[in-house]
Amino acid sequence: MxxxxxxxxxxxxxxxxxxxxxxxxxxxxxxxxxxxxxxxVRTLYRAYGVFRGPIVVDGKSVALSTPVDDPFKFQRKYTDGSLYAAVTGYYSLVFAPTMIEASENSALNGTADELWMQRLRQLVTGEQQQGASVELTLDAKAQEAAAKALGDQKGAVVAIEPKTGKILALYSSPSYDPNQLAGHDTAKVNKNWQKLLNDDGSPLTNRAIAGDTYPPGSTFKLVTSAAALESGDYTPDTVIAAPHRLKYPGSSKELKNFADEVCSSSGKMTLDAALEMSCNTAFAGLGVKVGNDAMVEQAKKFGFDTPLSIPMTVTQSHFPPTTDDAELMRQSIGQGDDRVTPLQIAMVSAAIANGGKQMAPYLVDTVRDSSLRVVSKTSPSTLRTSVSEHTADELKSMMEDVVRSGTGVAAQIPGVTVAGKTGTAENTPGQPPHAWFTGFAPADDPKVAVAVIVEHGGQQGAEGTGGATAAPIAKAVMEAVLNG
Incomplete structure (x- = not known):
């Protein structure tokens, strides 16, 4: 046994x-x-059973959790859904969270390391677990102005405070209502999702920082100007070639100016005058003289081809190196394979406005626990020196001339000196060009730098230009910031 x-x-x-x-x-x-x-499913019940913290703009909750009588206990609600969708994103039962809802998820749901004291207090007192509030840098009036001015046109607006890097406005059009994806009726959420996916306007694409990047058109002439000025061989008064048309090397094809206009009867003009009227042939030839290496280096100094988060990940803007002078001609005027986000173009202007110092752009200002104690606050930081202070001053003066008497007069603000640059970028064959404007104000003490793109000329179509279509939108946003 x-x-x-x-x-x-x-x-x-x-x-x-x-x-x-x-x-x-x-x-x-x-x-x-x-x-x-x-x-x-218990994970979902647990996640939704926590009071998720609000996302706040100018003291107002634009995303918050409200109690509901179902197993999930709380419903995410967006009070100005379409206005802030490109920033808040959505928090959904069905789909992964996006934008601030994703990047600040641990703070919003209360699991961030910085919130350990709050969790301990709630454990000891038996309080219900709560997430932290996330306060954004956005200026509500600037955001509203961007949405109103852009209207139902496809495009995006970004505004930055040059001295700090605070993002004051970030709007993508067409937008969508995140409430459509935040409901607890999964069948309805899926139906709404498919409708948004099938929408010709691609409202789920964040045109300001992600999705398909754009050719920058003549706004890139700021980078080309910077490369020339930084070389030490040029000043704003340097006379450069500005022919009616410019032949591509080894080809019978010619590069033309916008509307085939003549920049100068003499075929020459100063660098300042070339930027003021946005002369293609002048900048195409200038880019070749400056050279590929210097152009690539200058683009990188403005942030091209460099990872960035705000805290959402931003699609990298791209200026590719080339050994082909014909391609360098196109790239030097913002065509060819140049690709940018509106945020990148706003960063170029902000760096010039800030004496050549490019500040790290950011959206999250402060995170507070449930007792409103500050657990984290973003401090402004310098990303890089894009240009010297002397070059920044020269570029600023040149950009003032663009708005004073050049292609950007529609951005003028009474009593305020505005600096800017227009752009009209060819894109899809057979489609009208994109309309761009970037600039800052007041020029002598910049409070806001802005970039605007209106896809395919917006409502003006083939007649749309950066000066006529995008500049008035930029003006409205700058005024909203300056007027408080």
């Missing part, structure tokens, strides 16, 4: 050890994986 009993005991002991090992493995080593498995 002893032998069979020993064998049975050994088998039972082995089974207990296996059971204990399996339990330990799943409860400890596999815990995170199981908790985060999308099929684990």
């Amino acid at each position: 002893n032998v069979p009993i020993r064998r049975l005991a050994t088998v039972v002991l082995a089974m207990v050890l296996v059971l204990m090992g399996a339990t330990t493995y799943h409860q400890f080593f596999q815990a995170d994986k199981l908790n985060n498995d999308g099929r684990n």
